[in-house]
Amino acid sequence: MNNFTKTYTLAFYNIENLFDLENDPLTNDDDFLPTSRKRWTPKRYENKLRKLGDVISKIGKTNSEIAPILVGLAEVENKKVLTDLVNSQHLLDETYSYIHYDSSDERGIDVALLYKPEFFKVESSETFSVYLQNKEGEQDYTRDILLVKGKLNGEILHVLVNHWSSRREGEKETEFKRLAAAKKANSLIAKLKIENPDAKIIVMGDFNDNPNNNSVKLIETNSNLYNPFKTIWSQDKGSLNHNFEWNLFDQILFSTNFLNSDKSALTFDEADVFNSKFLTQYHGKYEGQPFRTYVGKKYKGGYSDHFPIYVCLKIKILKT
Numbered sequence: 560m561n562n563f564t565k566t567y568t569l570a571f572y573n574i575e576n577l578f579d580l581e582n583d584p585l586t587n588d589d590d591f592l593p594t595s596r597k598r599w600t601p602k603r604y605e606n607k608l609r610k611l612g613d614v615i616s617k618i619g620k621t622n623s624e625i626a627p628i629l630v631g632l633a634e635v636e637n638k639k640v641l642t643d644l645v646n647s648q649h650l651l652d653e654t655y656s657y658i659h660y661d662s663s664d665e666r667g668i669d670v671a672l673l674y675k676p677e678f679f680k681v682e683s684s685e686t687f688s689v690y691l692q693n694k695e696g697e698q699d700y701t702r703d704i705l706l707v708k709g710k711l712n713g714e715i716l717h718v719l720v721n722h723w724s725s726r727r728e729g730e731k732e733t734e735f736k737r738l739a740a741a742k743k744a745n746s747l748i749a750k751l752k753i754e755n756p757d758a759k760i761i762v763m764g765d766f767n768d769n770p771n772n773n774s775v776k777l778i779e780t781n782s783n784l785y786n787p788f789k790t791i792w793s794q795d796k797g798s799l800n801h802n803f804e805w806n807l808f809d810q811i812l813f814s815t816n817f818l819n820s821d822k823s824a825l826t827f828d829e830a831d832v833f834n835s836k837f838l839t840q841y842h843g844k845y846e847g848q849p850f851r852t853y854v855g856k857k858y859k860g861g862y863s864d865h866f867p868i869y870v871c872l873k874i875k876i877l878k879t
Contacts, residue, residue: 564873564876565874566619566872568618568625568626568869569869570627570631571631571764571765571811571867571868572618572867577632577636578599580600583667586636597856603860608640608644608647609649611644611863614862614867618867619833628675630672632672632720633720634668635671636668655675656675658671659671660705662686670722671720681708681709682715683707684705684706684708687706701736702723704743704747705719705720714824715755719747721762722764723767724737724740734773738774740766744782748782749782761814770810779812784814785815786812787829792805792806799849800845800848813827829870849864851863
């Protein structure tokens with residue numbers, strides 16, 4: 560009996576406001592309608608789907624023969640946009656399924672998980688709310704944390720997909736919201752470890768904080784996770800750019816048992832930001848930054864204001 564290894568990619572991508580064309584009276588989606596100032600037309604919607612599908616199909620292709628087997632997504636409006644995305648030109652042959660729940664987020668944007676059923680067998684999924692209060696003491700709604708349990712190569716994985724509160728009102732002013740999300744994630748991981756102390760756990764998301772911020776350090780330390788993106792983030796590299804400074808809000812952390820090749824058939828190989836040139840602005844003062852769909856109300860026709868990020872896992876396969 561001989562072993563051989565394959566490489567599988569796991570990715571996360573904030574796809575920046577993937578809204579459909581319909582008005583949802585329960586959410587604040589008015590910017591993304593054909594009649595809005597942004598003129599979110601069928602042609603623009605189809606263009607975004609095609610471009611996002613092209614990106615997802617190429618993440619990690621230099622390391623793996625296949626497109627990512629798991630892709631966490633942020634900023635999806637509903638199941639319709641996910642159905643349209645997995646059936647778009649570049650993803651149709653990739654046979655992705657998805658897991659999505661509507662959250663109470665005021666803008667109506669949620670997280671989701673794309674997966675390839677051929678490789679990842681989903682056993683269960685559920686969402687968990689992050690409880691926040693505004694200054695008036697009323698509940699402030701944000702994205703739920705999505706928890707998916709499934710089998711990859713015969714091993715159980717628990718995947719937490721996150722999109723923590725933004726810094727729109729200021730980094731320090733909003734830090735308590737991201738700390739609340741980190742504490743919620745820690746409590747979910749603690750429960751998983753009570754059931755199985757050696758549980759394999761992957762925490763991915765747009766944390767709206769960098770690897771050195773308190774919220775990310777809190778889940779890394781309290782839940783004993785490894786964060787490969789600590790060494791990837793630099794002055795010249797990140798997943799989004801604000802005021803000409805690179806941030807790495809998008810990260811994938813995982814339990815340390817992915818580092819032990821003796822005990823596991825699934826082991827961490829490498830991590831990176833997927834920032835191929837076709838995803839960037841080619842010229843001008845924003846050269847090298849993510850090529851966005853909109854800047855303010857102005858349509859640019861790009862992909863997203865974030866680059867995707869990914870990790871590669873080596874899979875030991877027994878060959879008889």
